[in-house]
Amino acid sequence: MTIKIWKFFDREELYECYQCARCTGSCPAMEVTAALGPRGTILKCLNLGHEAVVQDEKVWFCCTCNVCDDRCPQQIPISDLLVALRNSAARRGNVPGRLLLSLELLAKTGRTMIVHQLDEMRAHHGLAPLPPAPVDEVRAILKRAGLEEVLDF
Ligand code: SF4
Ligand code: SF4
Secondary structure, eight states: OOOOGGGTSOGGGGGGOOOOOHHHHTOHHHHHSOOOHHHHHHHHHHHHOHHHHHTOGGGGGOOOOOHHHHHOTTOOOHHHHHHHHHHHHHHTTOOOHHHHHHHHHHHHHSSSSOHHHHHHHHHHTTOOOOOOOOHHHHHHHHHHTTOHHHHTO
8 A cells, every 4th residue: 555645744844944953953863873864854754755755764764753843943843744754654555664564463462562461460569461352343443554465354
């Protein structure tokens, strides 16, 4: 399934970026990773097209803290763009291995953790086992997000 990112995000807003780098100067992901950063992401989208960003594993380095939104003098919703890019990346199969494992577990069990481990922890604290997870509803959401083929369920 291919969904163009610009269906969800107004590309015209990106042209309002004047590359001041105020966003990038406040980005925590830039401090600890080789992330593209918010300014670099916008520039790459405009210069090379969003497909170039979607194929890049660095699109996953953003922790969605939204600081870039708060710092941008042009009020560009950068974190929304990054979320849309990651959604697009996921639909194309560009998902980091550890995250993919969690997603596969989510599709299979409705949870991102193995339940018997959770139940053991809960029992240790005198709590009842968790009720069954709504697997069908979770799968419907994942399907609607276009992840059915990626997760093969
Ligand atoms: S703070 Fe806003 S205008 Fe400045 S580089 Fe970042 S996105 Fe562009
Ligand atoms: S939302 Fe992402 S890109 Fe923006 S400041 Fe936070 S980590 Fe950096």
